[in-house]
Amino acid sequence: MQKKTFRPKDFMMNYALYLIMLLIVIIIACISPKFISLRVIRDILTQSSTKMLVALGCMFIIVSGSADLSGGRVVGLAAVVSGSLAQQAAYANKFWPNMGELPVIVPILASVLVGLLVGACNGYAVAKLKVPAFLATLGMQMIAYGVNCLYFNKAPNNSQPLGGYKESFGNLGTGSLAGIPILVMIALALCAVVWIIQTRTCLGREIFAVGGNPNAARVSGINVFKILMITYMIAGALYGFAGCLEAARTGSATSSYGLSYELDAIASCIVGGCSASGGIGSVPGVIAGVLIFNVINYGLTFIGLSSYWQFVVKGLIIIIAVAIDVRKYAAKN
């Protein structure tokens, strides 16, 4: 009905994020032309992969109209748990000295299970006990960290960084197939799965409805409690799996893994167009959000800028992105 005309201002608004990213890449490339290389792109994508999973989990939560601060600490807990189950039989400082080598699937499942469990607790606290999500997940964040430290400090490990992983486990994080890192493939596959869940299943559409207006969703016969539980559990599983991959990628794990990942993830989602009040968000947007932050991270280090500057730049980007978003919606009204 409406005739679409090209408006440069609208175009700028709609693609501001991508334009900013392009601008940053150009600036960095001007300072250091080597930045545009296959190796750099590979590095950035690999680094983005685990963060991508956390951000995907976070997106579910944000779309459902909730918040989740526990993500980072769940990554840490899952990293330590999976790491402790993935060590070689011959490694000297084994976490479980008397345990034999386990199949690689065990640490993976264990990490996902840990995530599911924390997610279920979060979901129950938010959807049943009606604790505000911000506070419930803040509490869970502390609990997850505490449990992690207790486990990590168990004799004989006594808080020593884990190591000596089986080759098959390490390969998850560092191996590649046909020149493409396995991590990147996993992340891409999960992006696809999440995208399909979000757009092509009833569950996905119901999460949008609950996030958009929980009262209306309830009146329309949607089981809001169930949806929130599932949302938190999917998110938890993604965090857990991310923790496992993080351990594999770095070849180690300590209880401080995953620190403030949840904040990066929330920032990526918001920058990627998720509405903080729920009901809006898409996988491509979140991919863009995650990439922007990692390009900046890597790029600024690449040109030798102090890592402290990264925080300043990241902070600015969050504020600019949201400011543009607000204007975009205000213009429509």
Added chain:
Amino acid sequence: MEANNCVLEMKHISKSFPGVKALDDVSLTIRPGTVHALMGENGAGKSTLMKCAFGLYQPDDGEIRIQGNSVTLPTPKAAMVAGISMIHQELNPIMTRNVMENIWVGRIPYRNVAGVHWVDDKKMYQDTRNLFQDLGITIDPRERVSSLSVSHCQLLEIARAVSYGAKVIIMDEPTSSLTESESELLFGIIRKLTMQGVAIIYISHKIEEVLDITDEVTVLRDGRLVGTWPTKELDMDSIVSKMVGREMTNRFPRPEHTMGDVYLEVSHLTSALPHSFSDISFTLRKGEILGIGGLVGAQRTELMESIFGLRPIASGTIRIDGKEVNIKNPREAIRHKIALLTEERRVTGIIPMLSVGENIVLANQTANRKKYTGGGPFLNYGARNEDAQKYVDSLSIKTPGLKAQIQYLSGGNQQKALLGRWMLLGPDILIMDEPTRGIDVGAKYEIYCLMEEMVQRGKCVIMISSEMPELMGMSDRVMVMCEGHLSGILNRDEVTDERIMYLASTYENTERSNEDAKENI
């Protein structure tokens, strides 16, 4: 008309938004001391025009004159200084502060002691008292706004407008959430204001009201001026036909109903919540429209929401088709083929940022999942869009497409989309809570037709309504509630305004009216 004889003149105003021409060469002349109605269907451009007058929008073209002087109004503040105030449909006072601070916010009287501005509470109180006395408002200036009723909040806004020395006050649907007696109070104040020379621009969908209290009527249609007439030259039908641009011979489609057996039977239903309804019994036949009347606070919405499983029930039974049912949540109600079109469209109806199509299929997608997934994991978008499109067409929902976000549709079209959401479920009992509040005549008529279609197919309809003509025009029987009690059920041939009002305001007579009601069934 002499230029200096008008307080506000808007000449040849045009305003476009991307893709829409909202106003096209519209002129409006407001004389002091009159009430001027601005009418038109939703989307006709009333709000846009008023937002131009109040400095919220800048017209693309045209001129605004206040008392003969050409002005530009870049902001609402500039408009208020120039003497134009607007009372919005949705009021947003500062709930946590008291009445007088809300009135003087931004210009609170102070005393300057040692360079510090101390709030002069005494002066503020006295000024507020004087202001209220002039208008005949009896609210305590020190009362917390959060404890005021909607109507009192509205009076507060009006007082605030007057305190700015407003020469023109724009009222956007001021009575949409007021009871009859509260509306009367408002009309009294409007009369006082006009006597003091203030002009009122009155936007309303309630034609009876407009005929009652306004001096002139301007009608807009599709962003264009239809015309301005003295109210005394108009009647209900002529206003309606001017608004919709065609003759509307019958506001209520109402063929005879052939009623079947009793389908829904509610006995001695009592809410589990305090200060709600108790001991409500009624029946509903197949092919019947049951109207529910009452004042605000009669607990009509609470009763229906309890039947729908949204609120807990302490005692009493609900039978559907003879079988007792125990509905604990909306999912179970939907399983029993009950649908509830809720009162608060924005709070419990639309999912604002989702598309029209998404909003329409929402309930059916949850209740009849297989229809869209074929039993597999993935949704079939074709089937969903087909269903949504069916209702966009049959209810003539005006939308740029299925993918448009529902929040950008007009109220009437949002309401029709929500009706589509429920119709898609194929309900046996359709409960509608104030289905036509705040929507235009055309959309109202379509909703009535849909109710009619339901009962023709042998389904049941329950309609809560605070609009007397609608209640009397559409219902087979009218059940009247008062403060949580059933005060009487009137048959179609015995329904009058007076009887409904009488029952709505007297529940001491419960016993007697119940007896009456029983005799009549």
